[in-house]
Every structure is written in C-alpha cells, then in structure tokens.
Amino acid sequence: MSILHIDFETTSQANIKDTGGWRYAEDPTTEVIAFAYMFEGEEVQVTRGEIPARVLAHMNSGGLVYAANSSFEQAILENVYAITDVELRCTMAIANYNALPGYLEAIAKVLGVAEKDVEGNKVMKKWCKTPSADIPIEARDRIMDYCKVDVIVEQAIHEKLGDLPPVELAIWKLDQKMNRRGLTVDLTLAHLITNKVKEQQALLSDKVSGLTDGVVTKPTQGKRIIDWLATKGIVAADMTADTVKGLLTTDLPDDAREVLLCRQRGSLAAIGKYKRAIDMACHDSTVKGNLRYHGATTGRWAGMGLQPQNLPRGNVSDTDTLADMILRQDWVSVENMAGNVFDAAKSAVRPLITASEGSKLVVADYSSIEARVLAWFAGQEDLVYQFEEGEDIYCSFASEIFGERVTKADKLKRMVGKVGILGLGYQMGANKFKDTLKAWAGMDVKPSFAQRVVDSYRTTYASIPQLWYKLGEDAVEAVLTGQSGNFRMVGRNLLYTLPSGRDITYYRAGVGENQWGKPSLHYFRPLGKQMVKTSSYGGKLTENICQSISRDIMASSMLKIDQAGVRLLATVHDEIIAEAPEAEAEKTLEIVEDYMTREKPWCKGAPLATEGFVSKRFKK
Numbered sequence: 001m002s003i004l005h006i007d008f009e010t011t012s013q014a015n016i017k018d019t020g021g022w023r024y025a026e027d028p029t030t031e032v033i034a035f036a037y038m039f040e041g042e043e044v045q046v047t048r049g050e051i052p053a054r055v056l057a058h059m060n061s062g063g064l065v066y067a068a069n070s071s072f073e074q075a076i077l078e079n080v081y082a083i084t085d086v087e088l089r090c091t092m093a094i095a096n097y098n099a100l101p102g103y104l105e106a107i108a109k110v111l112g113v114a115e116k117d118v119e120g121n122k123v124m125k126k127w128c129k130t131p132s133a134d135i136p137i138e139a140r141d142r143i144m145d146y147c148k149v150d151v152i153v154e155q156a157i158h159e160k161l162g163d164l165p166p167v168e169l170a171i172w173k174l175d176q177k178m179n180r181r182g183l184t185v186d187l188t189l190a191h192l193i194t195n196k197v198k199e200q201q202a203l204l205s206d207k208v209s210g211l212t213d214g215v216v217t218k219p220t221q222g223k224r225i226i227d228w229l230a231t232k233g234i235v236a237a238d239m240t241a242d243t244v245k246g247l248l249t250t251d252l253p254d255d256a257r258e259v260l261l262c263r264q265r266g267s268l269a270a271i272g273k274y275k276r277a278i279d280m281a282c283h284d285s286t287v288k289g290n291l292r293y294h295g296a297t298t299g300r301w302a303g304m305g306l307q308p309q310n311l312p313r314g315n316v317s318d319t320d321t322l323a324d325m326i327l328r329q330d331w332v333s334v335e336n337m338a339g340n341v342f343d344a345a346k347s348a349v350r351p352l353i354t355a356s357e358g359s360k361l362v363v364a365d366y367s368s369i370e371a372r373v374l375a376w377f378a379g380q381e382d383l384v385y386q387f388e389e390g391e392d393i394y395c396s397f398a399s400e401i402f403g404e405r406v407t408k409a410d411k412l413k414r415m416v417g418k419v420g421i422l423g424l425g426y427q428m429g430a431n432k433f434k435d436t437l438k439a440w441a442g443m444d445v446k447p448s449f450a451q452r453v454v455d456s457y458r459t460t461y462a463s464i465p466q467l468w469y470k471l472g473e474d475a476v477e478a479v480l481t482g483q484s485g486n487f488r489m490v491g492r493n494l495l496y497t498l499p500s501g502r503d504i505t506y507y508r509a510g511v512g513e514n515q516w517g518k519p520s521l522h523y524f525r526p527l528g529k530q531m532v533k534t535s536s537y538g539g540k541l542t543e544n545i546c547q548s549i550s551r552d553i554m555a556s557s558m559l560k561i562d563q564a565g566v567r568l569l570a571t572v573h574d575e576i577i578a579e580a581p582e583a584e585a586e587k588t589l590e591i592v593e594d595y596m597t598r599e600k601p602w603c604k605g606a607p608l609a610t611e612g613f614v615s616k617r618f619k620k
Contacts, residue, residue: 100507
C-alpha cells in the first residue's frame with residue numbers, strides 16, 4: 001500500500017499559541033481552508049478543505065499517513081472531520097530522533113531539501129483569524145499553494161531520513177496516546193488562585209505607587225525601582241531575586257524596605273501555569289499535548305502544553321490541604337500555611353493537576369536512576385552493591401570525605417555527599433562543584449575543600465573516571481578511523497550504540513583541539529531552529545550515555561506498563577504518571593513499580609529502585 005503525505009491550513013478565532021493544538025481544533029470557529037495531500041510517487045494535490053474519497057479510503061484501510069507535525073493533523077481529523085484511528089506518522093519526531101531541530105523549515109535547511117514557502121507563510125498568518133468565507137479568493141489560492149509546498153517539503157524530509165526503528169515507533173505511539181489523553185486540571189482552583197493573585201497584585205501596586213509618589217506603579221517595574229532606589233543613595237545592579245534578597249539584609253529606609261518586599265512578593269506570582277491551564281483546557285477539562293517525543297538528543301521527553309517538566313515546588317509540603325483551603329476560599333488559612341498568596345500560588349501549581357472523576361493518580365519515580373546507571377555502566381561494583389543493599393549512598397560518600405561515620409542526622413555533611421554523588425559523576429571540577437554546592441544547598445566552601453571532595457570521589461569510585469577517559473578516546477578515534485568501541489561513523493555523523501541497541505547521534509562530528517591542546521570531539525546539536533557547534537569530552541559523553549540508558553530503561557518499562565492495561569498520562573523526568581479507578585489505584589501502583597524495576601535483558605544487574613504514591617492530586 002502506498003504512503004500518503006498530508007497538511008492542513010486552518011483559520012480560527014482561537015490563538016493556537018495560547019490554546020495548543022487540541023483546544024484549537026475543538027474551537028467552534030476553527031475551519032480548514034486548505035488540505036494538501038500527496039500519494040508516494042504522485043503529484044501533490046490540494047482542496048479547499050474537502051477530503052477526497054480516495055484519501056478517506058486510504059485512511060480507513062489503515063494506510064500510512066505522514067505529516068510534519070502529526071499531532072496537529074490528528075487533532076484536526078478528529079475534531080473537524082470526526083475521523084479517528086488513522087495510522088499517522090510524524091516527520092518531526094523522526095527528525096528529533098536524528099538529532100535535528102523540531103521545525104520544518106530548519107530541518108529542510110539542514111538537510112538541503114526543498115524549502116518552505118516563506119511568502120506564503122506570511123499570507124497564511126495574515127488571514128489565519130479570518131472566517132473562511134471572508135478570505136479573498138487570491139489570498140486563499142496563495143494559501144493553498146503554500147499548503148502544497150509544505151507537503152512537498154515534508155515528503156522530501158521523510159525520504160531523506162526514513163522511519164523510526166520499530167521500538168522507537170512503539171514509544172512514539174505511546175507518546176501520542178498519552179498526549180491525546182492529557183492531564184486533567186482543576187479549573188475552579190485555577191480561576192480562584194488567578195483572581196486572588198491579581199487582587200493582591202493590585203494592592204501591591206497601590207502600595208508601591210504610594211511609597212514612591214507614583215514613580216513606580218507596579219512591583220514588576222524593575223528599572224523604575226532601581227532608579228527610585230538610586231535617588232535614596234541605594235545602588236542596585238538589577239532586581240533579580242538574589243539581589244533583592246541581599247539588599248533586604250542591609251540597613252534600609254523603611255519605604256525602600258517596603259518597596260523591595262513588594263517587589264519580592266510580586267515577582268513570586270506564579271500564575272502563568274494557571275493561565276495556561278485555563279487557555280488550553282479542552283471540553284473534558286484536560287490539557288492535551290504535554291510531551292514532546294525525543295525532545296532532548298538523549299531521547300528524553302521535553303515538555304509542552306503545561307510544561308510538566310518545569311513545575312515549581314513552592315514552600316508548602318501538604319499541597320492537598322492547601323488546594324482544599326483555596327477551593328473553600330479560606331484565604332486566612334492559606335496565608336497562615338504558605339506565608340502569603342503569592343507563595344501559595346507557587347505551591348498550588350502541582351495540585352492543579354488532578355485525577356479525573358472516580359480515579360486517582362498513580363505516580364512512581366526512579367530513585368537516583370542516573371547515579372545507579374552510572375555505577376552499573378562504569379562497572380563500579382562496590383557502588384552497585386551499596387545501591388542494591390539499600391545503603392544511603394550520600395552518607396557513605398560523606399563518610400569517605402570527612403573520615404567519620406555520617407548519618408542522615410548530619411544534614412550538612414550528608415548534603416556534601418549528595419551533591420558529590422549526583423554532580424561529580426560527569427567529570428565536574430572543583431570550581432563547578434563549589435558553585436553547585438552553593439546553588440543546591442546554600443553552602444559556601446573553600447576551594448581547597450571542593451578539590452578534596454573531587455579527588456575523594458575520583459579515588460573512591462575509580463572505575464568512573466576510567467569510563468570518562470575511555471569514552472573520550474573512543475569518540476575521537478571513531479571520527480578519525482571510522483569505529484572505536486561502541487562509536488562508529490555513518491556518513492558525517494558519529495553514532496553511539498547503547499546497551500538497548502538504540503543509537504544516539506552526534507551530528508556532523510569532527511575532531512579539534514581542546515584548551516589543553518589535546519584532541520577533542522565536536523559536533524552540531526539542535527538549539528531552537530538552529531544547529532550549533534559544540535564540543536564534548538569524556539565526562540559529557542558519559543552524561544549523554546547514562547541519561548540515554550536511563551531513558552531507555554524508563555521507556556521500555558512504560559511500554560510494558562501500557563501493555564498491562566495501565567492508563568499512562570505522562571512522564572516527568574524520571575517519573576511516570578498514570579491514572580486508575582480509585583479502588584484499583586494501589587494495585588496499579590504495584591504493577592507500575594514492578595515493571596519499572598524488572599531487569600531488562602540489556603541492563604542486567606542495574607540496581608533499579610522506585611518510590612511511588614497514590615493521590616487525587618499531583619504532588620512532589
């Protein structure tokens with residue numbers, strides 16, 4: 001059966017940047033103004049939105065349908081045409097898998113295939129909010145031509161890149177299933193906290209305006225605050241959180257202190273996620289399209305939609321109770337618990353995500369998976385054994401550092417061990433370790449102490465530095481000779497074969513000299529719509545590979561969990577989010593954690609462990 005390539009151009013009163021593709025497709029004002037299609041080996045065709053019988057027959061019979069960003073086509077087919085169960089494939093996903101940018105025009109440029117119609121894109125944007133019947137004929141004809149070019153470009157990219165490997169195709173299909181299900185959001189909570197924050201912001205604005213005689217009218221006006229402070233002899237380089245915090249520790253006039261406190265509180269107003277939830281929520285109160293397959297070159301997912309990979313934690317641990325207080329509009333209790341409404345807003349973002357009616361969320365997180373994978377992959381057997389035995393690794397390493405037995409009660413010393421275990425495995429030096437300890441734990445240590453910790457790590461876990469040097473040498477050797485270790489050159493790209501059999505790509509790899517005059521790897525990686533040149537070294541390659549292995553462990557577990565009938569919703573970093581009927585939730589958690597920790601044939605002996613919970617609302 002032949003392959004079909006398609007593309008839609010649409011118009012709507014909805015703004016897709018605000019609503020996302022699914023809510024946009026649901027909007028009653030959304031119309032298709034051009035539909036372009038091309039069967040493999042034939043000329044591209046275009047209609048004014050009608051789907052020809054031959055195309056319908058192809059879709060209904062399970063024929064493959066390719067699109068540049070197939071989730072949008074899926075949303076349009078389902079919501080505008082009531083067509084479901086189409087065997088869609090995504091050229092963008094294939095490009096992401098090959099370490100290329102996630103934008104059609106950028107992929108075309110990198111690959112040197114047909115170019116997008118830039119002028120046609122401008123016409124499309126001009127009329128994208130105009131009802132179909134009101135678009136001038138000449139403009140619509142231009143849009144139809146633009147739609148045809150998009151199909152030509154997409155088909156050329158597909159021809160150049162081919163398809164996803166079978167296992168990755170299965171993972172991508174699961175990704176699409178999760179994106180289609182979406183995350184249920186509590187819209188009542190979203191509206192209540194948004195309105196309350198706006199009310200408090202208005203009060204802060206009034207207060208700041210009064211204190212500054214109208215020079216500053218909002219606490220978000222950083223430049224005006226800096227200028228006003230200067231009139232009082234107070235120098236501020238900027239209005240970042242750290243600068244404001246530092247200024248508040250100094251001797252200040254009362255009015256300046258109050259203005260800075262208003263600035264500090266006002267800048268904490270984390271209502272962007274709430275607005276996003278309100279704008280993107282579909283008719284079933286779900287925000288769909290929250291994941292981007294292969295968003296990182298390691299294969300890990302990136303966030304879209306609500307950006308679940310980037311949710312603030314806040315200062316409240318009992319977020320379920322906080323959410324209940326907000327829903328009761330018990331603002332006195334909210335402020336007593338959180339300190340103020342702004343901190344409450346930050347803490348209530350996670351419980352904004354909730355289970356659907358009659359269900360509970362089932363959440364399980366891999367425990368320190370990268371540190372465990374690193375120990376296993378490097379053959380650091382003593383560290384693997386400690387993980388398997390359930391020892392507190394952070395305390396163990398801290399004991400090595402300080403030459404005494406460190407327990408969980410020794411919080412500061414244990415934190416040094418924790419930052420060391422989580423940070424030093426990828427060739428971090430003493431200066432970076434010192435800065436990381438400051439950033440993660442607020443600890444300020446001497447350079448000599450930081451160097452001692454680095455040396456201790458490399459001596460205690462000697463197999464890990466050996467891995468860095470081996471990978472760095474193999475990468476350079478493979479570029480120069482074609483293959484070394486698990487690295488090999490394919491064309492101009494350097495590929496590394498992971499234990500799972502998946503390849504990760506270092507695009508257009510070459511060898512140069514590092515700052516010490518030694519050979520080092522360089523390659524190009526996607527950054528937005530560009531490919532940027534970057535250099536690498538053994539520790540960075542180790543990080544890439546360990547993150548990739550961790551991703552493969554999680555993804556393969558997710559496939560098994562899905563096959564077991566569990567309703568998967570999303571993944572956030574090393575965490576899996578599922579949903580189950582309330583009566584089955586605890587049993588479902590057992591199933592999820594069992595599959596997550598089962599040994600995979602290609603990573604035997606990896607010391608995997610999980611932590612999970614069942615809850616009505618999402619939390620940390």
